[in-house]
Amino acid sequence: MKKYKPGKIRERNEEVILKAAEQEFVLNGFKGTSVQAIANRAGLPKANIHYYFKNKNNLYKAVLEYITQLWNEVLSDISADDDPAEVLHEFIRTKVELSYTHPRASKLFAMEIIQGAPHIREYIRMDMRQWVRSKTRVFDEWIAAGKMDPIDPVHLIFMIWATTQHYADFETQVLTLMNRAEYEREDIEHITNMVSHVILKGCGLQPLQALATSDMASSTVTTP
C-alpha cells in the first residue's frame, strides 16, 4: 500500500502516531478527534501528522487496517476432523486473550461498527463473511455428524464474539461493577474457563474445565 521506501525515522514515527491515534480515536471517535490531540499525545508537531498520513481520514484507515490484521489471525484453519470442544475452547481462549492484550483495538473496532461501519463495510462484506462461512461449514458438519447440538453456527459465532469482546469493550463497566482497577492474569483464566464451560455445555459438548467452586463462586463483587 505504501509506495515509498520506509526509512528508520519514518518507521518509528509512523508507529508512534498510529499508537497515539488509536487512543484518541477510542476516546473521542473519528469526528471528535483533532489532529492536534493526536500530535500532542505523539509528542510531535501537528504538521508532521499530515506529512506522514496526508489527512485524518488516511490515518484512521491505517489504524483500522492494523486492527483487522489482528482479527484475521483468529482460528485460522480448522477442519471437520478436529474435536468441536477443543476448537471452540481455543476460539474462546484466543478471543479473551486478545481482549486482554489489545483492548483499545477491540474498542475502536466496536465503535466503528456501532456507528454503522462507514469505513469497513467492504471488509465485513467480503473478508469477514468469508471467514464466517468457512467456520460455519465445519460447524455444520459436526452437527450433521451428531457431534454437537444443532445450534445455529452463525449465531454461535456471534455469541462467542459478543461474550469475549465484552471484556475489552465494556472494560470500564466490568471493572467498576467488580470494584477493581484492572484485569489480572487470573481474571483472564477465570473468564476463559467460565465462558468456555457455559458455551461448550450449552452446545451439548463435554466442558474441558471442571467447575472449581473456589474458581466459580460469586466472590467477584466485593462490598465496598
Add this chain to the structure above:
Amino acid sequence: MKKYKPGKIRERNEEVILKAAEQEFVLNGFKGTSVQAIANRAGLPKANIHYYFKNKNNLYKAVLEYITQLWNEVLSDISADDDPAEVLHEFIRTKVELSYTHPRASKLFAMEIIQGAPHIREYIRMDMRQWVRSKTRVFDEWIAAGKMDPIDPVHLIFMIWATTQHYADFETQVLTLMNRAEYEREDIEHITNMVSHVILKGCGLQPLQALATSDMASSTVTTP
C-alpha cells in the same frame, strides 16, 4: 429536575430534539456531533437547541438519563423462590426485545462505556452495581440450593448482557454477515430461543425451548 412548567410546545420540541440528538450522538459521538447537525435533523434553528437545553453537555446528559430509565426496568424483582430457568429466560427475552425496539439507545450507551463512561461513572458505580448485587444474591442462593451449576453470577450477567446487546450494538455487522437488510420478528424469536437454550443448558438448567432443527439449522448465511 426541570424547574419550569412544561407547556405543550416545549414538551413536543424537547422530544423532537432528544430523538434527533440520540441519532446524531450515535453516528458521530459526543464530541463529533455538532449542535447544528442536531438542529438540522430536528428541523429547528440551532438557537432553539440552546434555548431548551442550555448547552450540548446538558442535552447529552438528558439523552443518557432517558436511556438509563429503560435499563432500570429489566428484571426488576426476583426472589430465590422463583424458577432459575424461567427467570434467566425472561431476562434474555427482555434484553433481546430491547435490542430490537431500542437499538440506538443500546448503541449510545455502549459508546459511552467504550469511551470510558465519563458521563455515567456514578450511575454504574451506584445504581447499576446495586442492581447487579441484588440479582447475584438470588443466583447465589440457587447455586447453594443445587438448583443450577456454580457459574459465577456476575459473569453470567455479563454474558447475557453481552450476547443480547450484541444484536443492537453490532447490528450493522450482524446484518451484513447474514446478508439481510433488517431484523424481522422471527429473527428476534430465533435469537431469543438460541441464546436462551445455550445459556440455560450451559448453567445446568433444563432449556425451555426444544431445538427445532428447522429453526436452528445453519440457513442463516445465504450465498450472495
Add this chain to the structure above:
DNA sequence: GTCTATAATAGGATAGAC
C-alpha cells in the same frame, strides 16, 4: 525531514429583533 505561521472553515454559544 521538521516545524512555524497562516489561510479557510466550522464549531459552541449568545444577544437581541421579532
Add this chain to the structure above:
DNA sequence: GTCTATCCTATTATAGAC
C-alpha cells in the same frame, strides 16, 4: 417562544522557512 446575526474559539490543512 422563535429565529437571525454575530462573536470568538478551535479545527483541518498547507505554504514555506529552516
